[in-house]
Each structure stands twice: as C-alpha cells, then as structure tokens.
Amino acid sequence: MTETTSLAERSLQSLIDMQDRPAVVIDRDYRIVAANRAYRRAYAITREDLIGRHCFEVSHHRESPCHLHGEDCPHQQVFGTGTAQRVVHTHFDGQGRPEYVGIQGHPVVLPDGATYLGESIQRLAPPESADCGAMPLIGRAPAWLQVIDQLTQAAQSHAAVLLTGESGVGKELAARFVHDHSARRGRAFVAVDCAALPENLFESELFGHEAGAFTGCAGRKPGLLENATGGTLFLDEIGEIPLAQQAKLLRVLETGTFRRVGGRETLHTDVRLVTATNRPLRAWIGEGRFRADLYYRIACIPVALPPLRERASDIPLLADALLMRINSANGTQARLTDGARAHLARYDFPGNVRELRNILQRAAALCHEQTIEAADLALEGPCETVAPERPAGRSSPEPAELQALAARCGGRRRAMAEALGVSERTLYRYLKRTVDGAR
Numbered sequence: 001m002t003e004t005t006s007l008a009e010r011s012l013q014s015l016i017d018m019q020d021r022p023a024v025v026i027d028r029d030y031r032i033v034a035a036n037r038a039y040r041r042a043y044a045i046t047r048e049d050l051i052g053r054h055c056f057e058v059s060h061h062r063e064s065p066c067h068l069h070g071e072d073c074p075h076q077q078v079f080g081t082g083t084a085q086r087v088v089h090t091h092f093d094g095q096g097r098p099e100y101v102g103i104q105g106h107p108v109v110l111p112d113g114a115t116y117l118g119e120s121i122q123r124l125a126p127p128e129s130a131d132c133g134a135m136p137l138i139g140r141a142p143a144w145l146q147v148i149d150q151l152t153q154a155a156q157s158h159a160a161v162l163l164t165g166e167s168g169v170g171k172e173l174a175a176r177f178v179h180d181h182s183a184r185r186g187r188a189f190v191a192v193d194c195a196a197l198p199e200n201l202f203e204s205e206l207f208g209h210e211a212g213a214f215t216g217c218a219g220r221k222p223g224l225l226e227n228a229t230g231g232t233l234f235l236d237e238i239g240e241i242p243l244a245q246q247a248k249l250l251r252v253l254e255t256g257t258f259r260r261v262g263g264r265e266t267l268h269t270d271v272r273l274v275t276a277t278n279r280p281l282r283a284w285i286g287e288g289r290f291r292a293d294l295y296y297r298i299a300c301i302p303v304a305l306p307p308l309r310e311r312a313s314d315i316p317l318l319a320d321a322l323l324m325r326i327n328s329a330n331g332t333q334a335r336l337t338d339g340a341r342a343h344l345a346r347y348d349f350p351g352n353v354r355e356l357r358n359i360l361q362r363a364a365a366l367c368h369e370q371t372i373e374a375a376d377l378a379l380e381g382p383c384e385t386v387a388p389e390r391p392a393g394r395s396s397p398e399p400a401e402l403q404a405l406a407a408r409c410g411g412r413r414r415a416m417a418e419a420l421g422v423s424e425r426t427l428y429r430y431l432k433r434t435v436d437g438a439r
Contacts, residue, residue, distance in 0.1 A: 008110055009033055015108065015118070022121040025108060028079055030054045030065055033116065042121075044094025055119075059091040071142060074105025078117045082107050088124065088145040090138075098138060100124040100148045124152045124181075137173045138321055141311030147174070147303060154301045155181035160253075162298050163276040165305035168354030171276035172236060174305060179232040184272055188231035190224055195237040202245045207252075208260040225258060225269045233271040238298065239279035239290060250294045273298065308349040308356065315344055315356070322357050323372075326364050334364040336372045343374040402430060 012034040016023040022039035024032050035050050043050075043058060055075075056062045066089065067073035077085040084106040091101045102122040109115050139145070154161050155178045163171045172191060179189045197205055208223030224233065235241075241249065252258045253273065257266050275298045284290040308315065319336060327333055336344075340363075349355050363376040397405070397420065405416050416427055 008112075008114065011110065012108065012116065019120060024055065024119050024121075026055050026075065026117040026119065028115075030056060030075060032058065039121070042093060042123075060089075061092050061096075069140075071140065071145070074103060074119060075117055078105050078107045079115065082115070088149040090140045090145070091121075100145070100152075102149065102152070124148060137170065137177055138317055139311055139314035140317065141306075141314045143306040144311045144314060147305055148177075150301075150303045151177050152181060154178055154303060157301065158272060159300040160273040160275070160298050161301045161303060163274065163303050163305060165276075165278060166307045166352055167278050168352035169305040169307055170353050171278075171305060172234065174303065175232070175234040175236075175274040175276060178274055179234075179272070182232070182272065184231050188228050189234065190228035190231065191234040191236060192224055193236050195240040199242050199245065202241065203248060204261045206245075206249070207258050208263075210260050210263040223258075223260065225252065225271060226267070228269075228271045230270055231272070233273055235273070235275045237277060237279075238275040239277040239281055239284065243289075243291065246291045246294050250291065250297060253294075253297050308352045312345065315349075316341060318353060318356060319344055319360060322360050323364065326361055330364065332364060332370055334367060334370045334372055337374070339374045340372050340377055343377055343379065347379050397430060 012025045013036075016025060016034055016036045019036055020038065022042045023036045024039050025034040027033050031052055032050055032055055033052075035047065040047060040050060045058070050058065056065050060066055062069065065073060065075065067076050071089060072085070072087040074085045074087055077083060084104065086102065086104050088100060088102050090098050093099055100123075102124050104120045104122075106118050106120075107115055108118040139148075151174055161175075161178055163174050165171055175191070176189060179185060192205075194202075204221070204223070206223050206225060208221050208226055252269065256270070257268055259266055279290075281290050281295050281299075285292045285295055308318075319341070323334060323336065344356070344359075351358070359377055359379065360372075362378065363372045364370075367373065367376040402416075405420070420427065420430075
C-alpha cells in the first residue's frame, strides 16, 4: 500500500466518521475502502474483515452487484453521471436478517481527482418489523422497495393515507406498517372491514351509542373512533361505505367531533386515518357512487401496492417466509422442491400474496413425506374477470349465469363480485335471491 493511497484512505475515513448513521466509501470496483463505526456495528463486522471486500457481498449476501439483479444501484449513477441518488434496498444485518434501508449515494472527489461512492444508510424497517401478523412484509423487487419507501415517508406524517391495490396484496399489512413506524406506535391500531358492516349498524359501530338509542340497545357502547383514540383507525374496503354514511364520516374527519348514536355530548377524536380499497374510487366519483370531498380528504397520501405478478422475483422469498410460518404453526418441516418453485414462478396469482399463502397451506397439509412437489400445489388458471353478457335493462344475473361465473372463479366470492362490477354485499344478495328462489 502506497503512502498516497494510505493518505487517501485516512481522509475518507475521517470524512465518514463524522456521520451518525452507518456510512461507507466504495471504489469503482465495488470494494469498501472505509466504513464508520456505526456501519461496522450494524453489520457486526470488524474493520479488518470489511475493508477490501465487495459491498454486494457484505450487505446483499450476493456474488455480483445488485444492479445485475434488477435493483437500482447508486454505484452506477455516481460513477456514470457524477450525480447523487437515493434508493431503497434490502440489506442483511449482522445476524443475517433482511431489513429495509434507504441509501443516499453521492460522489466523493479527492483533491487528486480520484472519485469514490459515499453511502449514508438509514434503517427504514428493522428485521423484526417486517413480520406483520399473518404474512411477512418482505420483498426485494424494485416496485416493492418503492412502496416501502413511500410507506416509511407516509408514516412520518399525520396526513391520511389511501392504500390501493388488488385483493390480497397486503393492504392491511401496509396499514400496520405505517402505524408501527409512526409517532402513534404503541397506541391502538383498530382495523375495520367496511364491507362487513351492515348499513344500519355502520353509524353505531363507528360512533358508538347510548343506552336506549334503538330497540335492543341495553347500554352505552364506545365506537371504533373512541377505541382508536390516540392511535390509527384503518378502514378497509372504504369504497363499500354507503353514500349516506360517507357524509357522516366526512363530517367527523373535517371537524374532529362526533356524537354517539342517541347521545347529546359532543366528543372529540384524535386518530390517524388509513384507508384501503380495490375499487376505482376516482371513476366512482363521476358515477355518483363515491363522494369527491371524502375522496380528497382520505387520499392525501395515496400509495398503490403492486400485484404479485408485477414483483414475481419476490415469489421465492415470500414462499419461503410463508412456509416457515406454516411449518412453525403446524410443527412440520415441509419444503418445496425445485420443480414446485418453478411452478410457482410461472403462475400469475390472481389472488396475490393471500392466494400464495393458501396454496402453501394446502400443499403442506396434503404433500407426502413433507416434500411439496409441483402437483401438490394444485394451481388453478387465473380467474376470468370479464363479466358475462346480460340483456340490457336487467339489474341482476340469472341463476345459470351465477353458477357459470362461480365455476370460472372457483367459487371465490371476491373474484365473482369483481367480475360483475358489484360489491360482495350485492353479490351476497344475488346469491341469496337465487337460493330462496330454488326453495
């Protein structure tokens, strides 16, 4: 090592030692030439074991640069254009656990003209926070990393968040992620499925009621707004709220006040609102099916979650994580064969991550010798979502049409409702009418 090189390395080391966050300096060959104490602590590695190694080997556990695996790489932009770049990556911590990090890459130019990549690293989601309830919130695909970045930024605000995306993409997990990374973490997180609330009980459930407010009401009951005070209220399937109730919800959001059903006392609410839908709310505004003023109130920060087919590279990661949870819950050791993995990779998952979980649960239960073969997955073709043609003027499908649609969609009510362009509540009425007519 020459004296000039040694002086350059000491200068670079002094530069990043002033950083509180983990920081490294990388040369054109992807080799780490300097790392501050915060970085060495985060990755549980000594300076002697770190300097000279490739950055992708240390942080990504890979044998080649991350841009060769579809990820944005600051190395490419800094050395290609001399400009800074911010990206979101999945790194592995000192225990080998994946975590989401934001990386600010910028050029570092020494007096002799030598250029390096300086990276400042911000932990967005530590490993333990990626595990949310029934499904893991993990992935490395660029589309998914962008969503994690948006959710992290949204969590720092108090503004309302609207999560959009197909059924099964993980909107409730995303809502929980926002809550857990906000200033309200540790307080209540109240999730409400608006599609499951009957219209005549919506107001009582949301606002609560006083004793004697209606027939059969024996006592006072706090509403969901009171239960979520100080925390986050997550309204899933918000597009299913009837218009009359939308106006009442809007008033609460605008004024921060409400009254229990049958009550006279004005109560104040302090909740962070996160909503979700798989409906085209903007189009529904023009059709008079959703209030424009409510939409703009709840969609301050819109975040669109990609379907699984748009981040297919994450399927192996998700499959492994889900199967690990399934094995842990069942006391089994089921594993996927290479053929089963390839079969999963070719499937487009109309039900997204929820469908992947269900497929693995079924396969783990029915496979032989705890080995999941491709045949054990029993993958179905994607459900046809084109609504059957119906004569003009008829408001509901005939029983034969419903039976044919159920066959195409494998009996999945959500898929059937989407094919008909109606809510699941409306589909339930169609099905009930068909059953009653057959009696």
